[in-house]
Amino acid sequence: xxxxxxxxxxxxxxxxxxxxxxxxxxxxxxxxxxxxxxxxxxxxxxxxxxxxxxxxxxxxxxxxxxxxxxxxxxxxxxxxxxxxxxxxxxxxxxxxxxxxxxxxxxxxxxxxxxxxxxxxxxxxxxxxxxxxxxxxxxxxxxxxxxxxxxxx
Amino acid sequence: xxxxxxxxxxxxxxxxxxxxxxxxxxxxxxxxxxxxxxxxxxxxxxxxxxxxxxxxxxxxxxxxxxxxxxxxxxxxxxxxxxxxxxxxxxxxxxxxxxxxxxxxxxxxxxxxxxxxxxxxxxxxxxxxxxxxxxxxxxxxxxxxxx
Numbered sequence: 018x019x020x021x022x023x024x025x026x027x028x029x030x031x032x033x034x035x036x037x038x039x040x041x042x043x044x045x046x047x048x049x050x051x052x053x054x055x056x057x058x059x060x061x062x063x064x065x066x067x068x069x070x071x072x073x074x075x076x077x078x079x080x081x082x083x084x085x086x087x088x089x090x091x092x093x094x095x096x097x098x099x100x101x102x103x104x105x106x107x108x109x110x111x112x113x114x115x116x117x118x119x120x121x122x123x124x125x126x127x128x129x130x131x132x133x134x135x136x137x138x139x140x141x142x143x144x145x146x147x148x149x150x151x152x153x154x155x156x157x158x159x160x161x162x163x164x165x166x167x168x169x
Numbered sequence: 170x171x172x173x174x175x176x177x178x179x180x181x182x183x184x185x186x187x188x189x190x191x192x193x194x195x196x197x198x199x200x201x202x203x204x205x206x207x208x209x210x211x212x213x214x215x216x217x218x219x220x221x222x223x224x225x226x227x228x229x230x231x232x233x234x235x236x237x238x239x240x241x242x243x244x245x246x247x248x249x250x251x252x253x254x255x256x257x258x259x260x261x262x263x264x265x266x267x268x269x270x271x272x273x274x275x276x277x278x279x280x281x282x283x284x285x286x287x288x289x290x291x292x293x294x295x296x297x298x299x300x301x302x303x304x305x306x307x308x309x310x311x312x313x314x315x
């Protein structure tokens with residue numbers, strides 16, 4: 018293998034965040050074609066596989082963006098506005114965090130998600146606390162907090 | 170109820186961050202995190218690595234396609250989040266206001282759904298086993314680092 022360095026990096030166990038992105042809102046016709054029960058079945062079966070494989074760290078769905086709020090730190094104190102942040106395509110409605118042995122394994126799991134046209138998954142690596150300067154007292158306290166809550 | 174605080178920033182703010190004093194950012198973030206932990210509201214929080222290191226899986230075709238690099242425009246991305254457990258939307262906004270962020274940065278605050286959002290589907294077997302899954306995942310996390 019010629020590029021041993023990148024192979025080593027890719028094989029390091031790390032956490033990945035799978036961010037569900039919807040590129041557009043579904044039309045009423047498309048929505049009518051969906052059975053929510055079926056979506057629950059498919060998502061449930063996928064989550065169960067992730068748990069059985071021991072890779073699922075956490076997962077949540079978000080309530081509609083219309084119910085949310087945005088804080089703009091352009092001034093102090095920040096300006097609070099009700100409603101969504103930016104364009105609909107900039108939003109996301111749910112995520113999973115997986116711990117996998119390699120980037121390839123993260124790709125494998127992401128590809129199996131029960132998602133359809135108009136939906137993309139953005140995958141981002143979650144850096145470990147070990148990647149930060151350990152001499153800083155706040156980093157040390159964060160490490161202690163993560164240890165106590167099982168979120169290292 | 171649980172809320173997710175999603176850190177959003179303009180490209181300019183990302184650039185400005187590169188010349189900022191990283192130690193003072195860590196200290197300000199550390200103090201904010203500590204206040205969340207002490208108040209007992211912090212559930213989780215993570216920063217994300219650079220989007221250029223990430224990839225995108227597109228489900229438009231018959232089989233998903235994988236592309237290296239960022240999703241969409243850089244200003245659509247986010248680089249970190251907190252999830253907190255609070256008693257109201259107002260309390261979520263109060264905590265969000267205290268985050269040590271600066272011009273060019275925004276926090277998008279979204280409520281995390283819970284079982285009450287799915288009351289019509291209370292009989293679904295997967296929803297019924299969700300509490301058990303959450304316990305298993307938590308045990309798995311603790312067991313792994315022990």
